[in-house]
Amino acid sequence: MLRRSLFACALMLASVVGFASSAKAVTEAVTLSGEVSATCTLLTPVAGTLSPNNAATMLSSNVGGTPAKINIDCNGGDLSVSAPSKTGGTGTTTTFDTLKANITTTNGTKVYSAVADGAITAPLTAAETGTAEVNMTASVTTGTIAAGTYDFTVNVTATP
Numbered sequence: 001m002l003r004r005s006l007f008a009c010a011l012m013l014a015s016v017v018g019f020a021s022s023a024k025a026v027t028e029a030v031t032l033s034g035e036v037s038a039t040c041t042l043l044t045p046v047a048g049t050l051s052p053n054n055a056a057t058m059l060s061s062n063v064g065g066t067p068a069k070i071n072i073d074c075n076g077g078d079l080s081v082s083a084p085s086k087t088g089g090t091g092t093t094t095t096f097d098t099l100k101a102n103i104t105t106t107n108g109t110k111v112y113s114a115v116a117d118g119a120i121t122a123p124l125t126a127a128e129t130g131t132a133e134v135n136m137t138a139s140v141t142t143g144t145i146a147a148g149t150y151d152f153t154v155n156v157t158a159t160p
Helices: 002-018
Strands: 040-046 057-058 068-074 075-080 085-088 098-104 110-111 122-123 129-139 150-154 156-159
Touching: 040 156, 057 068, 068 156, 075 110, 085 098, 098 156
Parallel strands: none
Antiparallel strands: 040 068, 057 129, 068 129, 075 122, 075 156, 085 150, 098 110, 098 129
């Protein structure tokens, strides 16, 4: 009987030692993701001035005038500018052969209202913050621009 007890103990010990499970390290990768949406803000527009050339055939903020200014704060998106439209003033000239505008950001991104002048839409980067300058030109090829004041609007659009 002692033999049987010893044999049973030996068998139990062998099963514990022989079939013991071994612990192994397991590695699994997990993913975390997020998205930052493009946003744009246009703030604090400041009106510019137009100056006529000596022949009174052109009004321009580039020659003698001052550009309009607008603050841009974007982390992406696209920038565009419209052609100028006459919105008021006492001047009676209503038809201009050339009406064009451009905007230049502090990073040097330049966008034009006319395809012939350059890009009409430009991508903005996260660094596109600061004051941008808007210039415009209105001109006639026949005759002169009538005396009076002229008000124009140029739309600046930032699309995220």
